Amino acid sequence: MNSIMSALAEPNRLQIVELLRFGPRPVGDISERLRIRQPQVSKHLRVLSDAGLVEVQPLANLRIYKLRPQRFQELDAWLDSFRSMWDERFDRLDGYLNELQAQENKDSDKK
Amino acid sequence: MNSIMSALAEPNRLQIVELLRFGPRPVGDISERLRIRQPQVSKHLRVLSDAGLVEVQPLANLRIYKLRPQRFQELDAWLDSFRSMWDERFDRLDGYLNELQAQENKDSDKK
DNA sequence: CGAGAATATTCTTGTCAAGGAATATAAATG
DNA sequence: CATTTATATTCCTTGACAAGAATATTCTCG
Structure with missing residues (x-):
């Protein structure tokens, strides 16, 4: 790639x-x-x-x-892994914010 | 792009x-x-x-x-212009060989 | 407000890649 | 076989850019 x-x-x-x-x-x-x-x-x-x-x-x-079509197909396949982005609403800070939230819960537990 | x-x-x-x-x-x-x-x-x-x-x-x-999905969509659109490649059989030297053939016909006319 | 954490910027240095010019290679043709 | 045409390669110079180190900036929080 x-x-x-x-x-x-x-x-x-x-x-x-x-x-x-x-x-x-x-x-x-x-x-x-x-x-x-x-x-x-x-x-x-x-x-x-x-x-x-x-x-x-x-x-x-x-x-x-x-x-040579092959490499372009690979590029296409690579793009596939991004396509979910513009279908699903991906701007809800999914990935990291879950961790962050977990972290904050831990902190508030400590309180 | x-x-x-x-x-x-x-x-x-x-x-x-x-x-x-x-x-x-x-x-x-x-x-x-x-x-x-x-x-x-x-x-x-x-x-x-x-x-x-x-x-x-x-x-x-x-x-x-x-x-930002936008630019990835652009990349996707760009790739679209290549997709015909791996559908159609595009290795028949279409584009240029037509010209070349025309050229050779002209030459043989000259003879 | 002062300290510390998260991030951005600046400056310098070394590497690599693109362009120009010249030349090499290969095939076609008379 | 000499010449011409098409293409590839080499050498050189220059500019861009990535990494490293140091520093600046911004925000948070006590």
């Missing part, structure tokens, strides 16, 4: 990923559209690839990059 | 967010549980707060932090 986040934290990489939503593209195409110099695009694609977010498929002279 | 990602890219901050899933907590509590020194926790919470991921609610001497 951490690798996903840090890969997507870089603005240019986020743009690349968003561009690849529309389909696989070779490096040069990405470079042109996003106005990023080719070496930087290659480097960013390296990072994205290491993070498992994209994969490459050689085609003749070109290297065609495309998204 | 970028601010969300870069806020969550830092491992300790990700941990903090994951801890806050279970409910609001004051700084000291976070510091203890995650074994992170208090000043760093405060600094990380600052970043998370600036990114809109958490909000604070003072209670006596304490400052109780909790997650």
Whole structure:
């Protein structure tokens, strides 16, 4: 999860990923559209690839990059653990305040 | 979106967010549980707060932090634009290869 | 009001990562 | 095989940022 986040934290990489939503593209195409110099695009694609977010498929002279759904599914699954937040009313200070209350009860017992 | 990602890219901050899933907590509590020194926790919470991921609610001497669902919903919405990926079979090189094919047709016309 | 607890801020330092420029590699093609 | 095109890699410099240490701030309570 951490690798996903840090890969997507870089603005240019986020743009690349968003561009690849529309389909696989070779490096040069990405470079042109996003106005990023080719070496930087290659480097960013390296990072994205290491993070498992994209994969490459050689085609003749070109290297065609495309998204790998898997990691995005993981991100989706991770988000799941937060979804209860906006369903249930979670702002009642549930977790900690129970402890706090227990603590205060103990104090008042001591009195 | 970028601010969300870069806020969550830092491992300790990700941990903090994951801890806050279970409910609001004051700084000291976070510091203890995650074994992170208090000043760093405060600094990380600052970043998370600036990114809109958490909000604070003072209670006596304490400052109780909790997650703000809004930004997580945005992240969820962003992920939506990728969901078509793992439904449809998206590895057929749709986008670019159409262009490429068009290009090659043009070339063969020239012949 | 003074002391102590909880939290925030400042300053400094070291590390890492991104961009630029140049170069290396690989495949295509005449 | 030489050249061109597409892409990757290396080296260097610079800026951002995280951690540590020290200190400031805010609130509570006797």
